[in-house]
Amino acid sequence: MVVAAAAPLTVAAAITPVVFAASGNVGAPVYFLIAAGILTLFAVGFTSMSKYVKNAGAFYSYVKAGLGRIAGVGAAILALVSYFIMLVAVYALVGMLVGNVVATYTGAAPPWWLWSIFGWLIVGFLGYRDIELSAKVLAIALILEALVVIVLDVAIIVQGGEAGLNLSPFAPSEFLSGAVGLGVMFALLGFIGFEATAVFRNEARDPDRTIPKATYIAVIGIGLFYAFAAWAAAMGTGVDNAVEVASTDPDNMVLGLAKTFVAPVFFDIMQILVATSIFACALSFHNVVTRYQFTLANFRVLPRMLGAVSEKHRAPSTSSIVLSLLTGVSIAIVITTGLDPYTAIYTWLSGAATLGIIALMALTSLAVIVFFRRHSFDKRLWHTMIAPVGALLGLGTVLVLVLSNFPLLVGGVVESAVIVSVLVAAFVGGVFIALHMRARRPDDYLALSEFE
Secondary structure, eight states: OHHHHHOHHHIIIIIHHHHHHHHTSSOHHHHHHHHHHHHHHHHHHHHHHHTTOOSTTTHHHHHHHHHOHHHHHHHHHHHHHHHHHHHHHHHHHHHHHHHHHHHHHHOOOOOHHHHHHHHHHHHHHHHHSOHHHHHHHHHHHHHHHHHHHHHHHHHHHHTTTTTOOOOGGGSHHHHTSSOHHHHHHHHHHTTTTTTHHHHTGGGOSSHHHHHHHHHHHHHHHHHHHHHHHHHHHHHHHOTTTHHHHHHHOGGGTTHHHHHHHTOHHHHHHHHHHHHHHHHHHHHHHHHHHHHHHHHHHHTTSSOGGGGOOOTTTSSOHHHHHHHHHHHHHHHHHHHHHTOOIIIIIIHHHHHHHHHHHHHHHHHHHHHHHHHHHHOTTOOOHIIIIIHHHHHHHHHHHHHHHHHHHHHHHHTSHHHHHHHHHHHHHHHHHHHHHHHHHHHHOHHHHHTSOTTO
């Protein structure tokens, strides 16, 4: 579920060009490794704490246990809003990518949003049912998309790339130039959703064992995969051409290499699998948000009906239906703007969601540090202090870099201020919900216990 949310082929074909273009250099492989390194440090404290925080609220649960109920509910609403924004962004990308496939094979060019709605309907159906069905669908998509990326990368390396193989993308003069913050931010975007290992703990057979294992495998495996694919893309395009190609023709930067280094038919295969990859990403995020709502409903932070479990499907089906309705309305609103689904809707919304989630990760790292200082459950210095502090410093640095470069991403200071204000308002809204619970529903507030 986590790796499918990361959408390896989508990152290789659609996000990697954005990393090249947004950063203005060919240091994308390094940015993916930096992101993986920071998130590995984050995972050390995150998984150590998972043994003592036994509910499926992920960020919310950890912040609540470390920093208290009020901060925890603020984090919960920020997480919910960030992932919801990401889900809407992904639906826009689904529409564009599926539309490209249809246009290639039929010549027909219906509006992109028609395919977004079609994808939304399928995700809604699968999300309503039990998690096993979603997992089977995602597994098939994941295996196929990973294979085609590996085949393309090997082909580029065997043939020596566009002008020979080199390690210039790893040179400090490259990855330290340009907009480093945006490069790292979009690299981190490829990992968004990896903490969903904790979100699914209620449906795992042995969560205390499998959550840490799944988290480390996901972060390290995804990081190495992305870095290698980004380096291969730079070699295939040529380091002198990579940024220009990524800026002028991002849709075909990687897919075009399939024609050059493998065969024209491989381009067709990759184009189809990119569409299924981003669909798998949408399904995974839908399941994550559904379970966030479910957990918060059981704590009476959200309406209780969202905490219902379907007897037939053994899943939070009511939460899934409500989420489908909300995303459907949001897609309709986005359609009316007339904005480009990729360069505007997806880029802006995914950037906003990533900013919110980076802030959540930094807050969670702080919560881990405070939690283990307050409770002597685990006395391992690396797991409870050194790694979480390293993650906090790394994420804090990235957050500052992203905020300083954010106007470049969304087209201006005003637009940037609006997006940041929405994220701040989400956290503050959660704080007010907690304060309201404490004043008007004290029993529900006290039920937000630290470890449940």
